[in-house]
Amino acid sequence: MMQPVYLTIGIVSVALGVIGIVVPLLPTVPFMILAAFCFAKANPVWEKRLLDHPRFGPHIVAWRERGAISKRGKIMALVALAASAVIGLVALDSWHAYMPLAVALISGTWIATRPS
Template sequence: MRLFYLSAGILAIVVGVIGIFVPLLPTVPFMLLAAFCFARSNPEWERRLIEHPRYGPHILAWREKGAISRKGKTASLLMLTGSAIIGLVFLPYPWCYTPLGVALICGTWIATRPSG
């Protein structure tokens, strides 16, 4: 099981790093996943993630309070809104309502998390 968590953590780091350069692909959620996996497989790598100046505070805020930064909330809610509008404009009926439904469900969940 340790090898599974280690592999999943490495994969999450790779996807998170790709997310730095690819628009609309989030980075922090993959770093959170990597920290979770490394906590179960490689404590040294988990410690390095937690001490990282950019991702460490987000990981600790999520672990301690389930909190998302105000900047992260704003960015994600704006992106969800934009996706819903694009879907409503460009997708045929009834598929045009799918991005709207996802945005409402995910946006509500994000908006109800504490701010970190």
Template sequence: MRLIYLVAGIIAVGFGIVGIFLPLLPTVPFMLAAAFCFARSNPEWERRLLDNPQFGPPMRAWRERRAISRRGKAAALVALAIGSIVGLAFLDAPWRFAPTAVALVCGTWIVTRRTD
């Protein structure tokens, strides 16, 4: 089971790194998933993620207080809005409304989380 968690953690880090360069792909949720997996497979790698100056603070805020920073919320909401606009512009019906529905559900969830 440790091997499965280790592989899942490595994949999550990979997606998180890709998310740094693609504005519509979130980074921190993938890093949170990686930390979760590494906690069960390789605690040293989990510690490295939590100590990372870029990813560590938002990950610790989420773990300790279930909080998202104002900047993180704003970035997520902007990305959701852009995804909705792209979907409305380029997808055919009925699929054109799927990104907007996802954005409304996810955006509502994000807005209702504690602000750090």
């Protein structure tokens, strides 16, 4: 019953991940991790293809086994979060200016504490 939903989410995640390869601030690997999760429930053959992929497979396996994020991935994520916080502080007014900073601090702390 849920299989078509998982399949759809997996396909959309792969599409967004592929777009993320060329769009600088759109992450690729998190979408591939989500796709692998969805394909595990809907299409194990497609899950295996993602796990065997030379570029994405090691990241997916590292996340599944240890909750690990690569050092490069952490740096890129933290730089993007810092940039969005600075842009928010400069471009927004009132208390809204602090929302991107709060999100960056909370999510950045979580990302920084994941194993590499």
